[in-house]
Amino acid sequence: MSTHPITVHPARSFKANSHDAVNDPHLRKSFRGAMDFLMAKRAAQFPDHNELEALRSLGETVRQRCLAKLPQLLEKLEAQLTANGVKVHWAETPEEANAIIHGLIAARNGKLAVKGKSMVSEETELNHYLEAHGVQAVESDMGEYIVQLAGEKPSHIIMPAIHKTKAQIATLFHDNIPAAPYTEDVDELIQLGRNALRGMYLKADVGISGVNFAVAETGTLCLVENEGNGRMCTTVPDMHIAITGIEKVVEKLSDVIPLYSILPRSATGQAITTYFNMISRPRQPGEKDGPREVHLVLLDNGRSQAYADEQLRKTLQCIRCGACMNHCPVYSRIGGHAYGTVYPGPIGKIISPHMLGLNDTQDLPTASSLCGACGEVCPVRIPIPEMLMRLREEAARDPEEKVPHPLAGQGAAYSPQLARVWSLWRTVYSRPALYRAFSWLATRLRVFTPRRQLGWTVHRTPLTPAKQSLHELVRQRQSSR
Amino acid sequence: MxxxxxxxxxxxxxxxxxxxxxxxxxxxxxxxxxxxxxxxxxxxxxxxxxxxxxxxxxxxxxxxxxxxxxxxxxxxxxxxxxxxxxxxxxxxxxxxxxxxxxxxxxxxxxxxxxxxxxxxxxxxxxxLRIELRDQGKPTKVAVHTSCSARREMNTHVHGWALVDQLAQVERVVHDHESECCGFGGVFSLRHPDISGAMVSDKSAALQDSGAVEFVTADGGCLLNINGKLAHDGKAFRGKHLASFLLERTGGKA
Amino acid sequence: MSARDRILGKLRAAAPAQTPVEPDVAGYYARHTLQHALPARLAHFSHMMRAVHTEVIYTRADSWPQALAARAAQAGWRHVLLAPNTAHGARAAQALQGLATPPQLKSYDRPIDDWKAELFHDVDAAFTTTRAGIAETGTLIVWPDADEPRAMSLVPPVHIALFDASRLYENFYQAVSTEGWANGLPTNSLLISGPSKTADIQQTLAYGAHGPRELIVLAIVPDDIDLAELEAAQ
The missing domain is CATH 3.40.50 (Rossmann fold)
Structure with missing residues (x-):
């Protein structure tokens, strides 16, 4: 399975990717159907609007309080986990995280890792790193497993294989799982996957997982899932390595309760997930299963850049439910791969610039009509449209300009010509006499309006000024009375 | 509300x-x-x-x-x-x-x-607590509300209520009514493919709704959707809510 | 300087000086916790559990071993894993051994490392107790221990959970605050709300993704609650 090349869609080619995506009728139809389904399921979970709004406010306050105390909470988490017997590691970059994880596996001469769902390990491209260093890493979440077999990347943070059809999966399983018959029956396909992966849990030297909430108060790692593969990875192998972003820490166990209440309802429209798995220590004397060694790797990877700015810090409130992408008219048109980033959709547009820099991601913040659907459903009230506008500002800013918290790639979209256009616009629109002259000219010269107007006329007739402006019509009306 | x-x-x-x-x-x-x-x-x-x-x-x-x-x-x-x-x-x-x-x-x-x-x-x-007296022939219209109007100003209910005052006008709901038409100002210039896909879906939904025309109280959406309809050679059009209301109540010659 | 010091240094330099607003989690749940009597709570619990493919069997404190044995006979399990050292495990074992064709009983008496393959391949069903339940979401609270380790509710295809219905909380908050979980959690603690499932293939729901395909709850109902009325309340 490791011989497949990974299909990479770097964010730099977002425009080309999205062009291809909108012209793929199969993709359009499958994403539309899936997103409609998820939106309806979410809506059914929140029949009481007031309860939803109260819970969102509570979730927001919890996350903001945890972020306000982030450095103290991380230290407390580390102290508590250490006291519990869990080893804590810190990584500023993906490379550092990968090296730490490989080092831990190599120390026990491990050859096979089974992985529960972890978007942070996608950030670090951990699987690739491990394979290059002689450790096989097998994704065990059914969707992630499918995507790995196909040599692709997840197209949705909660439903990684949402872009795949039954027939494609049937072929993948038939080709990759020994003795698997070709079947498009979903129950049979899941059984094939189940049996193949159970073989892996038995053999694996190490289990790797993500973390949904890390509780500082008790030193507890909380994992949210339906399938049970996360429990397998954190129960059966003798070593468990969890990897998570530094923003996932919460102060108190009670903080987890509203967040876990709103997470599955926002994500998949479930009242609750099948499993909520709370891990507080390695196997204790007398206990008969669970890993004897548990590690937590805390990754920064640009999060501290977002943290430095009071407005952009709100990006880190995210609990990774995916509701913003489910409700996004852009995501539902282009799917997850077009973004070329680990996190697609609205949350991807506002977090990826911190991870990858604005040079590679400058097209993401502009790829939004600012319709506000994402902000409206966000369970922790991240004002995503405001963030998008702020990132547009940072991308358009003069790279030489000194600001208190410069972002990596500041000025990536800066163009002196464009800056002059806006400056001219400002001059005309802020001076009534100039504006009057401009609109007189625009209306009188309307026949000379360009027939091609950048992207507008690809799908629309040209914008042509009226014969007279409203200002003029009002003046005429007043003088005729 | x-x-x-x-x-x-x-x-x-x-x-x-x-x-x-x-x-x-x-x-x-x-x-x-x-x-x-x-x-x-x-x-x-x-x-x-x-x-x-x-x-x-x-x-x-x-x-x-x-x-x-x-x-x-x-x-x-x-x-x-x-x-x-x-x-x-x-x-x-x-x-x-x-x-x-x-x-x-x-x-x-x-x-x-x-x-x-x-x-x-x-x-x-x-x-003003306006009371509109419909003087037009029976018709069907669809209403498109701009996203910021809906989310920041809550005006979709106002537009509906005004149209619903017109006795001879049946307001029809179009597919994905609350969804964006794809205008978004410079978004439509910088990302023509995505914006185009959105306005294609919106104009198709409006035409398939059974409405004779659509109304909206937002100039950007109106220019976007009408521009798309004209580009595709369709006869179906939308107009500003103000023009529609004035026309229905006998205010336009 | 270590990665730890660099990360913490950056965060400390940027952390806001003012005290953040404290979330009122307790106040929220004081306002949003229903105060239903046990029969209504239990009916809701079962409704939620059954909605996600869980089998809920109402039984009594004196007769649950027979209910378990009857269910075992009906399913024809050949190998049942249980904890004979516990009181409930001993009663279950006794009832199962009384069947005409009793299943072979296994106990989790060695570390997983010593019998992994057998655990994965030669156990049809596992019987465990539970710590408590949550009505709002249809949830079992399970704290695995040395007698009933973590894999018992995970690896065998069927999990039979004995649940004392008098220990049914209204919601998760009530469970955590009443039991004082913030003072300390065991090695592993779990909320279980149904059998393992996935919808990763074209949003089609399938059960038994990696864990149990079936979850059977033997709910011990207090004697003062009428079982027929409880079923009718569904």
């Missing part, structure tokens, strides 16, 4: 026409003013007005947006309501000017202006 206390019926209002209506849809602006005047309100149109600053604001140019917005601050000296015939421009002033001017010497003035802004449909319905 919101139980706002009935505001006093003003004798005078300012009218902020918006830059899009000014250059591209002036008739809609005039129709909105006529409707207001027919209700016995004196409508004042400051000739020095231009734009709320939204195009620059959403393009990552808050500095330029602020200077254009600043040039509008002195145009509304009387304590009259400021009626805006576009939900997104109204939302820009009402909700974003206070942050745009945060910490600025003009913050208080900007907030004072923002506080007086009322979206046109909201004003007709909740301030």
């Amino acid at each position: 919101h139980a706002t206390p009935a505001p006093a019926r003003p004798g005078d209002v300012y009218f902020f026409g918006t830059c899009l209506l000014d250059l591209f849809l002036p008739e809609a602006g005039l129709d909105a003013m006529t409707l207001l005047e027919r209700e016995g309100v004196r409508v004042h149109f400051p000739q020095a007005q231009s734009c709320c600053g939204q195009p620059a604001f959403t393009s990552g140019q808050p500095g330029e947006a602020r200077e254009v917005a600043r040039s509008q601050l002195g145009l509304f000296d009387q304590p009259w309501p400021i009626v805006v015939p576009s939900g997104s421009c109204g939302g820009m002033i009402k909700h974003h000017w206070p942050t745009l001017f945060a910490g600025d010497a003009d913050e208080a003035r900007a907030c004072a202006v923002a506080g007086r802004v009322v979206e046109f449909a909201d004003f007709l319905l909740n301030v």
